[in-house]
Amino acid sequence: MLYREAGDFKTSYRADEQTFPIASERVLFWGAMILAFCVVPFFVNSYWEKAVLVPLLVWALIALGLNILTGYCGQVSLGTGGFMACGAFACYKLMTAFPDLNIFFVVILSGGVTALVGVLFGLPSLRIKGFYLAVATLAAQFFLIWLFNKFDWFYNYSPSGQITAPPRTILGVEVTGPNAPPWATYLFCLSILFIYAWVARNLTRGRVGRAWMAIRDMDIAAEIIGVDPLKTKLSAFAISSFYVGTGGALFFAVYLGAAEVTEAFGIDKSFLALFMVIIGGLGSVLGSFLGAAFLVLMPVFLKNMFVNTMGWPTDVAAHIQIMLIGGLIILFLIVEPHGLAQLWRLTKEKLRLWPFPY
Amino acid sequence: MNLKKVTLAAAMAVVMGTGPALADLVFPSLSYRTGPYAPNGIPFADGYADYLTLINERDGGVGGVQIDNPECETGYNTEKGVECYESTKGLGSLIYQPLSTGITYQLIPKATADGIPVHSMGYGRTSAANGKVFEWVFNYPATYWDGASIAINHIMEQEGGDISGKKIALVYHNSAYGKEPIRTLEELATKHGYTFTAIPVDHPGQEQKSQWLQIRRDRPDYVLMWGWGVMNSVAVQEAANIRYPMDRFIGIWWSGSENDVLPAGDGADGYKALALANPGGDYPIYEDLKKYVYDTGKAAGDGSNPGTVLYNRGMYAALLAVEAAKKAQEIHNTKELTPAQMRDGMEALEITADLMAELGLPDFGPEFSVSCANHGGSGLGKVQQWDASAKEWKVVTDWISADREIIDPLIAADAEAFAKENNITPRDCN
Secondary structure (H helix, E strand, O other), rough: OOHHHHHHHHOOOHHOOOOOOOHHHHHHHHHHHHHHHHHHHHOOOOOHHHHHHHHHHHHHHHHHHHEEEEEEEOOOOOHHHHHHHHHHHHHHHHHHOOOOOHHHHHHHHHHHHHHHHHHHHHHHOOOOOOOHHHHHHHHHHHHHHHHHHHOOOOOOOOOOEEEEEOOOOOOEEEEOOOOHHHHHHHHHHHHHHHHHHHHHHHHOOOHHHHHHHHHHHHHHHHHHOOOHHHHHHHHHHHHHHHHHHHHHHHHHHHOOOOHHHHHOHHHHHHHHHHHHHHHOOOOOOHHHHHHHHHHHHHHHHHHHHHHHHOOOOHHHHHHHHHHHHHHHHHHHHHOOOHHHHHHHHHHHHHHHHHHOOO | OOOHHHHHHHHHHEEEHOOOOOOEEEEEEEEOOOOOOOOHHHHHHHHHHHHHHHHHHHOOEEEEEEEEEEEEEEOOHHHHHHHHHHHOOOOOOOOOOOOOOOHHHHHHHHHHHOOEEEEEOOOOOOHHEEOOOOOOOOOOOOOHHHHHHHHHHHHHHOOOOOOOOOEEEEEEEOOHHHHHOOHHHHHHHHHHHHHEEEEEOOOOOOOHHHHHHHHHHHOEEEEEEEOOOHHHHHHHHHHHHOOHHHHEEEEEEHOOOOHHHHHHHHHHHHEEEHHHEOOOOOEEEEEHHHHHHOOOOOOOOOOOOOOOHHHHHHHHHHHHHHHHHHHHHHHOOOOOHHHHHHHHHHHOEEEEEEHHHHHHOOOOOOOOOOOOEEOOOOOOEEEEEEOOOOOOOEOOOOEEEEEOHHHHHHHHHHHHHHHHHOOOOOOOOO
């Protein structure tokens, strides 16, 4: 139906090994990209930007980062909220200390700062595994939040501990601050996500990614065949934190515009990111997107349906929404324990063989 | 992925397309009836909604125009608050009252850019009292820093005017909200010579054993509290457990509702809290509310909250919004208001004792007036004390004013820092 593979021949290894080996899927991908980059910006309004698209993009980036660590390298982390906070505060300090530095580089540098912190908190992973490591990363979560709340240098001595993103521009267009046009913030996040996802996809297919997966599948066997656990685990922590830190910077500077560390980067954010990765699909770039889409869009969608369309009281709607999302998570995990990405993979297999699936 | 996205987007487009498009005065309510702070969010939201219903039913709206009060659930969560703001601002919203310091901080830059007034009544960013820098933000009738100073003034009165050498501790919600009074209390400490200790309690505040152990050890002469939600009742209970003298334990006006003291039973007797307005249901307005709202089945929520402190406060917030709207209609000689006109109304707001009596709430709140430069009101507060046997709050002082000598320079300095960080040129107020 969607796929017509007749006449789609591969004549080189390069063609066979590409990310989208099926021609019609390449068309679909580039079509979606053209839609996202060239069409959506003309229609996006501030509701779609602030409530739907920007949170979706930012969370996809964060889920992607966590997926590198948990999905590809097998190291469970509950420190995502802390690393997001690290990115956000690095971004705030850089924005206020160097007002002339382009926000694009500020965001990337914030990722860099977070990567260093991530490596530091990744060190225990060399000795402890599984649940024990999860608890160690939990310490990162609580320590970082405490740190950013305790020392007022981090929030420039403001009496309330709130950080507010000052307006910054790219090519003369504001992308942070209250006056930033919706299309600009959307395109800014989309471009960063596009680059990062592209890099992630290729990293995971290359030597680094294979080393991660070897460690994930069996670390002793990996060590025997010559994979260095120190380099591999720490590189996973570094790159994952780099992604999460960038996501945290965008979360604060572009999406919220102001943040309070205990409220915006609490432990619930760590769990949310972990749920996204598990529901979307561990070890899958597409899974990160699907998981983020599910957990960001579903609540907004349900809220609008219950309150605006059906006219329910807001508290009833909020409670039903929590129950429904919980139920859906369980349902999806029963139907497909490997996540939404696997569901899509199976559907694709079926579609490729359609109308004669076996 | 794409198919799913497209269907979802299409479905959402359908859902989004159906909003009310009425030419009303829109006062959205970013309320929270769920989550850890719901016990405090519900009475406030009910009071707000019921007062607006009363105005619609009894007076036929403000100047004949009905008030629309769309509610949006925030759960005290800033991201949901942003979603709520974005989804309601298109309805022609005239005023936002989020009842959350975190969400207020989010909305200050956004609402300023969109030109919609925010009224954070007795909460939010204190320096928003400086109307020269914060054109669109109001926090009358009093601010947190006023509250801190009022509490200290009350303590001075108790101690016969001299509190040098005394120990005063602050138990605070470890967030933007709880941190607000610290600087003021430090400044006041240097002026009056008391020793000040700040003791943080992390969200949501269910566990305070170590904090109260510290208080038990240090034995401060007075304990102040900046708490919200479950933190309040836990603190009152813990204070009772360590037998701290309750009349030396003073909460801010957000730590002084019935929910906060009832769980501690008799142990809470004598606990004090500041009051922005009087507690209790003994006002003529309640007769009207009964006739037009409760008896006609139009009451918000389950109808169990009338007369409580936070219900009264929600009602007071709605009252101030309605009076500002009346003022705006008068100034601009129009019935339908724009947010900018509403802002002018808020800036010209003047609450007198006669006006409050006329509105059915005699001797309820302070007299104050708002001006271009002063968005913080008069900064007056009372002290109320809990009587556990009668299960009611009793007002024990008259209006106490804040130490303007300390607070005004602090507000000016913080507002100036904000203006500098965000490239705002303070406007000229003549």
